[in-house]
Amino acid sequence: MLRLHHVDKVYFGGTVNENSLFRGFDLEVERGSFVSIVGSNGSGKTSLLNLICGTLAPDAGQITLDGQDITRWPEYRRARRISRVFQDPALGSCQNLTVFENLSLAARRTQSYNLRRGVTERDRARFGELLASLDMGLEHRLDQVTGTLSGGQRQALALLMTTMNTPDLLILDEHTAALDPKSSQRIMALTDEIIKRHRLTTLMVTHNLRFALEYGDRLLMMHEGHLLRDDRGSAKEALVLDDLLDQFNQISIEYGN
Secondary structure: OEEEEEEEEEEOOOOOOOEEEEEEEEEEEOOOOEEEEEEOOOOOHHHHHHHHHOOOOOOEEEEEEOOEEOOOOOHHHHOOOEEEEOOOHHHHOOOOOEHHHHHHHHHOOOOOOOOOOOOOHHHHHHHHHHHHOOOOOHHHOOOOEHHHOOHHHHHHHHHHHHHOOOOOEEEEEOOOOOOOHHHHHHHHHHHHHHHHHHOOOEEEEOOOHHHHHHOOOEEEEEEOOEEEEEEEOHHHHOOOHHHHHHHHHHHHHHOOO
16 A cells, blocks of 8 residues: 655745645545546646655654555655656667666666676567567567667557566556557557456556546545546546536636636
8 A cells, every 4th residue: 555644745836836736735645546646737646656756755643555655765665566657758768778678677676786798598488478468569679779769659668668577556647658558558558458357556657547437446636736526446437528627718717727
């Protein structure tokens, strides 16, 4: 279980631009849950992910993962348990390395590095099988430089790299936003397949309301560091797109947008 308890986060504290984004923020995510998070720009979605991953430190409160307090853990230490796929496909892999070399690094991400060989031929067959499961022909491109792949292929590779060691928590940070519609559909289908196969606890921030409704078992809507709605199970299944659009429009009217 992921738990945020009474978390505070203030930007530009003590200045005229002070912004108390989170005040006593609470959130619990059950193990195995797939949570979609939506909200307008500035609602706190990305800040929430950064607090969980350690990119940001809370000013107060506690963050625990499976009962272990990770509040003061640095980002690199949390990365052994938390995997993140970013919006930009270029951030999920090293463009100057081959697909094989990227996968080799990812396979050893949670291990200690020493003077043994980092790349072995034994890995080639294993990586080929993993890539074949993506059904994008990448199993035939193990020796291709990653920077020459398409955006959809790189994001599929990043998704595979972040989940091949079965993380305790998967973070999807608008991971389809930079892709064309066809690639977005393919990556979301792959995402859902991988999450279900490994039963991953997942938080997905997205601006695509249709994806938020179609995938996952829980939906959160955020605004200015608060949860406006929290729908799960049958309540989420009963949601329709117009419900969310109407609420977004009402928020925009109230705040002068």
